Amino acid sequence: MAQYSSQLDGVFGALADPTRREVVRRLGRGPASVGDLAAGLPLTLPTFMKHVHVLESRGLITTTKSGRVRTCALNRDRLALIDGWLAEQRRLWEERTDRLERFVTGGDHQPREEPR
Amino acid sequence: MAQYSSQLDGVFGALADPTRREVVRRLGRGPASVGDLAAGLPLTLPTFMKHVHVLESRGLITTTKSGRVRTCALNRDRLALIDGWLAEQRRLWEERTDRLERFVTGGDHQPREEPR
Numbered sequence: 001m002a003q004y005s006s007q008l009d010g011v012f013g014a015l016a017d018p019t020r021r022e023v024v025r026r027l028g029r030g031p032a033s034v035g036d037l038a039a040g041l042p043l044t045l046p047t048f049m050k051h052v053h054v055l056e057s058r059g060l061i062t063t064t065k066s067g068r069v070r071t072c073a074l075n076r077d078r079l080a081l082i083d084g085w086l087a088e089q090r091r092l093w094e095e096r097t098d099r100l101e102r103f104v105t106g107g108d109h110q111p112r113e114e115p116r
Numbered sequence: 117m118a119q120y121s122s123q124l125d126g127v128f129g130a131l132a133d134p135t136r137r138e139v140v141r142r143l144g145r146g147p148a149s150v151g152d153l154a155a156g157l158p159l160t161l162p163t164f165m166k167h168v169h170v171l172e173s174r175g176l177i178t179t180t181k182s183g184r185v186r187t188c189a190l191n192r193d194r195l196a197l198i199d200g201w202l203a204e205q206r207r208l209w210e211e212r213t214d215r216l217e218r219f220v221t222g223g224d225h226q227p228r229e230e231p232r
Contacts, residue, residue, distance in 0.1 A: 005134045005137075008131075008132075008134075008137065009132050009133065009134065012128050012129070013129065013132035015128040016124075016132060021121075021124065024205065025204075025205065025208065028209050028212065029208055029211075029212050079202070082202065083202060085137070086199060086202075088141075089141065089144050092141065092145055093192070095145075096144065096145050096146055
């Protein structure tokens with residue numbers, strides 16, 4: 001659970017930057033070299049590499065080096081952590097809506113608060 | 117578009133912290149006072165208030181004050197920004213899968229790369 005929370009910290013933090021989101025978006029089309037990814041971005045290569053390192057250290061991408069070319073690939077499983085977290089929030093909202101509905105339709109005496 | 121990107125920065129950054137995610141989760145059950153939200157958390161009230169301020173400034177929650185009680189409520193629309201972003205990524209993955217499939221089944225001569 002502590003590891004799950006720490007992974008969520010890492011993924012949410014990694015995506016709180018437009019350059020890193022752009023890399024994730026580009027890698028959604030398939031693996032790409034660092035050079036191709038950096039081309040067209042208004043960043044120096046060392047700055048861009050820092051973003052690549054953040055994405056790799058948080059598990060969102062993997063990189064492999066062949067000769068002088070480093071290729072990046074997306075790790076969708078790590079991105080799916082956020083899907084799971086959002087699904088959990090939706091479940092809580094729906095439970096609340098159900099409780100309110102039971103209250104309004106007289107199926108229950110009052111909206112119950114769950115223990116915190 | 118710049119505003120959308122900046123809002124995504126804010127929402128992803130706000131959720132990169134377990135206390136703030138816990139507040140979002142709790143507010144999913146309905147509005148709650150700052151005092152109730154802070155109870156049970158291993159934080160001083162000033163520290164907790166900083167987290168509340170981050171969530172409010174990024175638009176994830178709204179707060180209203182009545183007498184001495186400040187009540188927080190979740191802004192689901194802002195959280196839905198992430199849903200939208202994730203849906204866009206999935207669309208890109210599916211397009212890629214479709215291209216690969218056309219290539220394998222001979223419906224296309226080679227997987228086409230989209231212009232970047």
